[in-house]
Amino acid sequence: MPNYFYAYHGPKNGSEFCYHTGYGVSKESKQSQTRRGDFVFIIQKRPSVDCFQLCGVFKIVSHYYDEESARPYRMKLEDVSKLTTYIDLDEDKISRQLPQIKGDKRWSNFKRHFCRQGVSFQSSLNKAVVDLLNTLVLPRSSTIEDNEEKFNLEVERSLNSSEKARAFRLKKANKKPEKCVVAITTFKRNPDVVATVLLRAGGKCEACGNDAPFKKRKDNTPYLEVHHIVRLADNGDDTVENAIALCPNCHRKQHFG
DSSP: OOOEEEEEEOTTSSSOOOGGGOEEESOHHHHHTOOTTOEEEEEEOOTTOSSOEEEEEEEEEEEEEOTTSSSOEEEEEEESSOOSSOEEOOHHHHHHHSOOOOSOTTSOHHHHHHSSTTOTTSSOOOHHHHHHHHHHHSOOOEEHHHHHHHHHHHHHHHHHSOHHHHHHHHHHSOSSOOOOOEEOOOOOOOHHHHHHHHHHHTTBOTTTOOBOSOBOTTTOOBOOEEEESSOGGGTOOOSGGGEEEEOHHHHHHHHHO
C-alpha cells in the first residue's frame, strides 16, 4: 500500500509551487523513506495571499540528486488531483476537523500539523489526515456558477502572478481547452412575463434608457434581456413587477457591477 506524506511550500520560496520542478529536501533520510508510488499533499503559503492553499496531491514517480539545489535530495512528481486552481483553506475550520495534537499553544491546530520546522516528509500521514485532505481534492459535480466563479478567480490570480510564472504556464498549457460536465438547475420561466416586460420597454433599456444595441436577425425585433430584480435563485417572484428589460451591458452590470 502506498504511503501519504505532506510537504510545505512556504513564503520564503521565490515563487508559487510548481510540481514540474519536483520537490526537494535537505536530508537524504527524508527522501529515502519514500517510495515510487507514494503520494504527497502539498500546501503553500504565499506572501500575497491571506490564506494557506492546498496545491493538490502528487505521486512520487522517481528520486534524483541535484547538487546545484539548496535541497538536493529531490523527487519527481506526477499531478494526480489535476486542480485547475489551488484551493484556499479555511484554517479555523480545518483546525477543528484535524486530529488534535500538542504543540505551541499560540498556533492553531492546523499550523501545528502543517507548519512545524522540518515537517515536510517527516513521516507518513495517518488515515484521518489523509481522508480529510482527500475530501478537499476529490472531484465533485460543478455548476455553471461554480465554473464561472472559479474561472474569474483564476484570472484574478493570473493578473497578480509574475510575468515569468504566467509565461511558464502558457508554455505548458494545452492549446485545446478541456471539456467538463456541469450540473444545471433551471427554472421554468413564464413566457408572458418576458413578453409583457419587452413590450413595456418598447425597445429601450429600462436602466440606461438607450435604444437596444441591435435587432435580432430572426425577427428584426430589438434585442433586450429580461432580468429579475430579485433573482429566482434567491426566491424572487417570476412576475412583471420583479422583472426589467436591459441592454446586455446593463445586464452584466447588474450581475458584476
